[in-house]
Amino acid sequence: MSTTTQELWVARDNIDQTKLATVKLGPIKEDEVLCRIDSFGLSANNVTYAVLGQSYRYFDFFPTSDAKYANVPIWGMATVTDSNSSAVKVGERVYGYFPIAQHHVLKVKAAANGSKEGWFYVPREHLPEDRKVYNQYFRASADPFYDPRHEGEMLLFRPLFWTSFFLADYLKENKYYGAKTVIISSASSKTAFCFAFLAQASGIRTIGLTSPSSVPFVKSLGYYDSIYTYDQISSIPKDSTVLYVDVSGSKALATDVFNHIGASNIRRSVSVGMSNAQEAKGTFPGETEIFFAPTWIKKRQDELRDQLPRLQAKAWKEAMDRVDNWVKLSNGHGPASVEKLWKTMVNGRTAPDVGYVMSLWKTDAGSKL
Template structure:
């Protein structure tokens, strides 16, 4: 058998990691083998691990490497992979796909619903998991794909999907009648991509961030105003929606105390500081729910077209907001994970690992 490797983290201590060598299992009928080629690491991947139990993210790539117990997990990554072997018609060797990948050298998938856009992994253990994460888009059938934007797609596309659907949900609900939208962790990619979609469409948009990120966040031009967290209690007392991407309890408490009934919505959108905030928030945003609604409203092709149009508009400017930090191999993947997990990645930086 050919050799491969797997990177794993301890589920109860995400800063504890291991790299394990292994072997690629033989393919059975109905399966294909993907070689993981290029992945990215952002705070979003840490979110998957923090919420691994409650949102079932650990279940996408279960079992872990051979020889390790159930206390170890594989945090999902986004990136590109190439088909190196296949027993499935329409899934050809050499095909390049974008999707949800393990932190490993290879992934065995069971392609279903194969067409020009790609396929879905029909593996039994993924049947009850959120369907958007099971799709593998062929680069040749993806209206959002451009070869010279692969790094941008890796770093921003999964975040931009969340941002696009968040902005769409807020607009779809008439901005909940708010005069102001307040976005925490405003310097994060998910936050400013959502702000890019929402800016100029109605309510005043205010970003909250740490003092060290104020200048960067203002330079984006996505917000009408940028404030530090300790200025949250100085906002105008008007109907306000809070889109919380930080999960910081002190910020939520300050806003609730200051705004009272003027806080018309308090929505948790993931987290960036490793503190789950779903229970404390008024509600939790889950992108696949809004995606399902829009697929019913617009159809799959209509949603794809709207997403691609929004993506191309965003990508045209986002390239100027990003400094790609490239690494190579499993050890660099481990280093990048620890940098992101420990919050040592500047907002302009994007971690790309070639495997």
């Protein structure tokens, strides 16, 4: 049976330009399942996927029929509505990587151990090996990080938190490159404050950079030892060695920090996101490293093996115990709502204390939220 679905595409050369596409999905083939995408988190993380869509091949996960446009990946919850796979049953709910769409077909790679452990893989041989982390889909019935009471929060924070978790792990393994202080841009963004939460627990001093309007929210989090607005950079003390963590993607801001602190006092500069796509232009100062989480995740999976899930479970529980104090959830339904929010996010105009859980379905009839 064929299915007609809607997808929200973005122009490859201008992610602020969108197109609502109607796509016909043919009958599913052997080992394929049809998923109804119930809901998904939408944040600056997805904007980063789009900005890096071509260079990091995020646009290659879900190809479109129009070479001018691309699908932006999201992390969502879906319900299996049809299955030609012995490993996945109709009615199962799964969490994983999808396009912004109403339906999507997944080809399931049969794996007996995965079936028992509550997950399955989708083979994507055209992508590099280090993208494998995006190919794992978790069954809600056996997902250790799924809690129906916090489904919305999970959709929003799970990809962001793990980026922050593995960045903190990476920097801790490298002893923060000898720095005594970490300066974090876009301090109100979810990736930034999740990282600050983890870094502060390691004992390193944290300084947050944010806009004046976000100062009250950033202070309320309690994860920054000091907070400065972007026009107060010249007031930051220069009495400590510094690690600069860029979450904004702003090269101009990074240059201001380097000029004030002094290149000799900056032990390392790491970029991990682009909370404002409009500022992600130019060149970073110094030898700024782009942190690509999947590469480090694969390394730590090989090194820590069974120990890693226990460390993740502990960190995730600590985060979810606090999540109610972090943001208010806002649910949006329908293509117009998703498209409007996307354009707002691309231009960096969303409130820091709101988290968005969206669906292309016009009502919540397709959602379990």
